Amino acid sequence: xASESLMEKQHVGSSEGSRLxxxxxxxxxxxxxxxxxxxxxxxxxxxxxSVRAVNxxxxxxxxxxxxxxxxxxxxxxxxSLQAHxxxxxxxxxxxxxxxxxxxxxFGFIIGWFRAxxxxxxxxxxxxxxxxxxALIPLMIIFFGIGEMxxxxxxxxxSFFPALVVIYQALVGLDPLYIxxxxxxxxxxxxxxxxxxxxxxxxxxxxACRVSLGVxxxxxxxxxxxxxxxxxxxxxVDAQNFFQMPPLVLGIILIGAISLAMDAFVRxxxxxxxxxxxxxx
Amino acid sequence: MxxxxxxxxxxxxxxxxxxxxxxxxxxxxxxxxxxxxSIIGPSGCGKTTLMNIIAGFLEPTAGxxxxxxxxxxxxxxDRGVVFQQYAVFPWLTVRENVEFGLTLSTNYRPxxxxxxxVDRLIELVGLRDFQNAYPKELSGGMKQxxxxxxxxxxxxxxxxxxxxxxxxxxxxxxxxQEALLDILDRERKTVIFxxxxxxxxxxxxxxxxxxATRPGRIRTEIPISLPYPRDPTVRSxxxxxxxxxEIEKYVREEFQRHREIPV
Numbered sequence: 001x002a003s004e005s006l007m008e009k010q011h012v013g014s015s016e017g018s019r020l021x022x023x024x025x026x027x028x029x030x031x032x033x034x035x036x037x038x039x040x041x042x043x044x045x046x047x048x049x050s051v052r053a054v055n056x057x058x059x060x061x062x063x064x065x066x067x068x069x070x071x072x073x074x075x076x077x078x079x080s081l082q083a084h085x086x087x088x089x090x091x092x093x094x095x096x097x098x099x100x101x102x103x104x105x106f107g108f109i110i111g112w113f114r115a116x117x118x119x120x121x122x123x124x125x126x127x128x129x130x131x132x133x134a135l136i137p138l139m140i141i142f143f144g145i146g147e148m149x150x151x152x153x154x155x156x157x158s159f160f161p162a163l164v165v166i167y168q169a170l171v172g173l174d175p176l177y178i179x180x181x182x183x184x185x186x187x188x189x190x191x192x193x194x195x196x197x198x199x200x201x202x203x204x205x206x207a208c209r210v211s212l213g214v215x216x217x218x219x220x221x222x223x224x225x226x227x228x229x230x231x232x233x234x235x236v237d238a239q240n241f242f243q244m245p246p247l248v249l250g251i252i253l254i255g256a257i258s259l260a261m262d263a264f265v266r267x268x269x270x271x272x273x274x275x276x277x278x279x280x
Numbered sequence: 281m282x283x284x285x286x287x288x289x290x291x292x293x294x295x296x297x298x299x300x301x302x303x304x305x306x307x308x309x310x311x312x313x314x315x316x317x318s319i320i321g322p323s324g325c326g327k328t329t330l331m332n333i334i335a336g337f338l339e340p341t342a343g344x345x346x347x348x349x350x351x352x353x354x355x356x357x358d359r360g361v362v363f364q365q366y367a368v369f370p371w372l373t374v375r376e377n378v379e380f381g382l383t384l385s386t387n388y389r390p391x392x393x394x395x396x397x398v399d400r401l402i403e404l405v406g407l408r409d410f411q412n413a414y415p416k417e418l419s420g421g422m423k424q425x426x427x428x429x430x431x432x433x434x435x436x437x438x439x440x441x442x443x444x445x446x447x448x449x450x451x452x453x454x455x456x457q458e459a460l461l462d463i464l465d466r467e468r469k470t471v472i473f474x475x476x477x478x479x480x481x482x483x484x485x486x487x488x489x490x491x492a493t494r495p496g497r498i499r500t501e502i503p504i505s506l507p508y509p510r511d512p513t514v515r516s517x518x519x520x521x522x523x524x525x526e527i528e529k530y531v532r533e534e535f536q537r538h539r540e541i542p543v
Contacts, residue, residue, distance in 0.1 A: 180367040180427075183335060184434055185357035185386035194380070198371040275371045277416045 063245040068252070071245035080234075085253070087229035088219060091147070095154020096215045100208060102155070103162035107207075110163070111170025128164060132157035132218045136225055145226045150219070157218040158211035165210060169203035170196070202273040209265045216258045283348055284470065285311040285334065285438060290343035292329055292496075302495035303329045304340070309489065309498065311438070316464070316471045318481035319489045320527070322535050326496025327474050331442050334472065335361050347437065357387050360431030360469075364443040366423040368415045368430070375411045377426050378402060381434035401429040404463055421452040428463065438470045446476065457483055458512055465509050478531055482524045483515060490530040492537070500530055 045065055052059055063071075075081035110117050110124075132153050143149035173196065181195045223232025235250035237243075287309040294301040303326040311317050319327045332338040334345055336355035345352050347359070355361075369377055378398045382389045389397065402411050405425040415423055424444055431439055445453045457480060464471070475481050481488045485504055492499040504523055506514060514520050 176363060176365055176367045177369060179337060179355070180361065180363065180369070181380070182337075182355040183357070183359065183361040184381035184430070185384050187385065190384050194383075195369070198369075201371075275414045275416065277370070 061244060063248055067245045068249050071243070072249050075246065075249075084229055084231050084234040085257075087227075087233075088223065088231045088257075091150050091154055091222075091230065092212075092215055092219050095151050095219075096158045096208075096212055098151075098155040099158030099215070100162050100204075100211060103159050103166055103207060103211070104204065107163050107166030107170065111167035117167065117171070124160065124163065128160040132214070133221045136222055140226060150222045150227065153222055154215050154218055158215045161214055162207035162211045165203055165207040166200065169200055173199055202269070202276060205265065205269045205272060209262060209269070212261055212265060213258065216254070216261070220254055284313050284315070285309075285472070286346040287311075287330070287334070288344050288346065290330070290333060290340045290345065292326065292333065292338070293341045304333075305495040305497050307343070307496070307498055311470060311472060313437070313470050314468055316473065316484055316486045317489060318473045318475055318485040318487075319491060320475055320478065320481050320531060321491030321496075321499070322493050322531075324496075325491040325493040325534070327491055328442060329496065330491075331440055331472065331474055334438075335359055335440050357381060357384075357434040358437050360434065360436035360439045362424070362427045362431055362439060362441040362444045364446045366415075366420070366427055366447075368418075368423045368426045370415045373412050373414055374407055374418070374426050375402065377415070378429045378433050380430060387434045397433055401432050404432070404466060405429045406459070419452070420448050421456050424448070424456060425459065428460070432463075432467065432469075436469070438472060441471060441473045443474050443476065445480065453477075453480070454512070460484065461508070461510055478524055478527045479515070482520060482527055483510065488527055490527065490534065492534050499534060502527055502530070 048062075049065060051057055052062055052064060072081060110120055135153050135156060136149070139149040139153050143152060177195050177199070178191055181191050186194065219230070220232045223230040224236055227233040231250050231253055235247050238246035238250065287307055290304055290307045291302075292304040294303055307326075307330060309317075319330065321327055329338065333340050334352070336352050336359070352359075369380065372380065375398055378401050379394055381387055382394045382397060402408055405428055407422060407425055407429070410418060410422065415426065418426070427444070428439075445456050448456060461484065471484075473481075473484060482504060486508075488502045488504060490499045490502070491497065502523070506519065506523070
């Protein structure tokens, strides 16, 4: 046993050292990441301005960064920008949360019961392959051009990708942990709560990420087709009145918001899945 | 005999793709409290099937297994299982893993009592410096010690160990064998231990059961008279080598016989 404990002490020493070095490394890494992030967008804006400067594109068709910012500031002070953004957010949050909630419930049912899975799998794959936008004309006839049709399409858009991620994860669970828990005396409810659920949390978050992306893309398409408010509607208005700055502002907002949402979910993911072995 | 494990004429027939496979035929075995019985034999001899039946994961097609006179039905906390693939819950820390069984309704203990038990077991398996680490930060040997402590926590009558050190490198494997004997010296348990290694069986066990294949059955039992506690130096003693040679003779026979049978 003496040699055993000696081995462990060495192990402790080295792991503590590497943890400190790891922290330092991570700090450097974040700094560098931020620098690259800024440089990357700096590059994009530089290309944008220089394309204008050398008259590669008609300046009437491509507004300057300053014009875009000005139009944004004006719309903000009028309050219309906030109204468009909040309309879009409300739709996404409503559709997304409904879709995810349903996906979790149905994901468990389909993942748990083999017969349900065999029966529904082909249909699910068909519906999943269908772009949600394809449903918009039908939904407009069913529910009119109000909020209802858009929220239904968004719920649909977030439901299917999440459903598939969740039930595939459930099917892929290692039965070893369930056996281990049974041998320790766990009943079915305890196995579900203490063994299956914790393993599914990372997958549920992945499902959220995928769904949020699809949902956002669908939202804009839905608003382009039929909406009075929302970022998509704002862009259609700008297009109709040939106002280039708000149009470009819309594009930038859509990109920035989906980037920010993804970053937020990733942050949550890192917190909740600290126990997972990462490849890198 | 009332106490201990009695395997009573257990047979197991699987419905395979090419017809019926007789995994076990009429296996009889008695394991007295405090025994350390190793089961050794070629692959396909049904030793893992036997273990799964004793653990309660499988039901035999004939015969029964009694523990302290009661027939077993399904897995239960009176039999702690340690798996080859560790099966330590990766989403829980070392402490939480050891504590797991004590939070379940069958063997629930209030938090203060839990803390006492967990502290004692973490000390027992030598993982105090790692009690708040997640399994991904541990080596294979350490994970297996967590698994042993977790099994101990619910105070089982028997430990069932299915090639627990099979995935470890030779050096760690020897350390773990010594660590296991040390743990058992301090807190005695009945152990049924499956292994491929003659050396491991000889070093750990009070009795070695050699199994034959097709159908899986018990070939012979060899008692090991070396006294406990066993020092690592025992491995090089003439007596130990003699015992190893004897076990090896039977195991080799089985391997050769197995090879002669056309598949």
